[in-house]
Amino acid sequence: MTATPEAPGAVGTANPDQASQLHRIIMTTRDLPAMPQVAGKVLELSSDPNTSAAQLQQVIADDQAMAGRILKIANSAMYSCSRKIKTLTEAIVMLGFNSIRSLVVTSAARNLYQTGNARNGLKERLLWEHSIGCAFACRKIARNRHPALAEEAFLAGLMHDIGKLVMNLQIPDKFDEIVQIVYNEGRSFQETERSLLDFDHTHVGSLLVNKWKLSPVLEDVILEHHCEDAFSEDKPLLLYLDLANRICHKVGVGFTDEPDLELIDSPSNRILGLDSGIIEQTISELQAALEDEMDIFI
DSSP: OOOOOGGGGGSSEEEEEHHHHHHHHHGGGGSSOOOOHHHHHHHHTTTTTTTOHHHHHHHTTEEEEEEHHHHHHTTTTTTTOSSSSHHHHHHHHHHOHHHHHHHHHHHHHHHHOOOOTOOSHHHHHHHHHHHHHHEEEEHEEEEEEEEHHHHHHHHHHHTTHHHHHHHHHHHHHHHHHHHHHHHHOEEEEEHHHHHHHHHHHHHHHHHHHHHHHHOOHHHHHHHHTTTTGGOTTHHHHEEEHHHHHHHHHTTTTOOOOTTOOOOOTSSHHHHOOOOHHHHHHHHHHHHHHHHHHHOOOO
């Protein structure tokens, strides 16, 4: 059953002002750069089993920037195709609808991180790099255990911290304060957000994913990705995301750099049981991809 994000009144009821602030953020997400019309149409078509590759190609071609980005990413090491993909139709046929869906959401999410706001800078880049890194690692882990979930795992990694971006856009001064505390005092984002706001990025992120109509499963994963009590074999995406997130923290992809962070004996891997070889390979491939191809996503 889908977990419902806590309503504004259910979060921080001891502080009505902060609960009201969450309500305002929720209500004003309509003012954020929405999912582009073309991306929304592609997601709708890709979910329809009667859609043809030619129909998808026709819709994507209406957004030249998105089409170009999809071709770049399709030819990157992230997808490791055996030959160069030259056209959108080839990309759709070779990668499949699920991969195209991931690429379209990546393009839409990138627009949120690059809104033309003068505030955009290192903070936004670190958030985006962490999202891309986590998406890559999450899909790599899923491919080893449950290949059918690989693209959904990619989206879980990509979108898991999108709530931080929403707060950066909606309450920038407060989010700057949160970042400073995290950076200077070594506290976690979630702990700091809850202490200052009485809610955190998981609540906001799950609401944005709901607005974008991605999937109820992704809403749940984003809402619960810091809840170790929710980890179980029945929630593989949550386990893949937690381990991918820890990998990124261990190698310093994003704000957090924790080289001593435990991976093999982490709560998620105690259930997954991945050996050190798979984890080390994931780290190696992640670092190589980010070093060689991050410019594709910027």
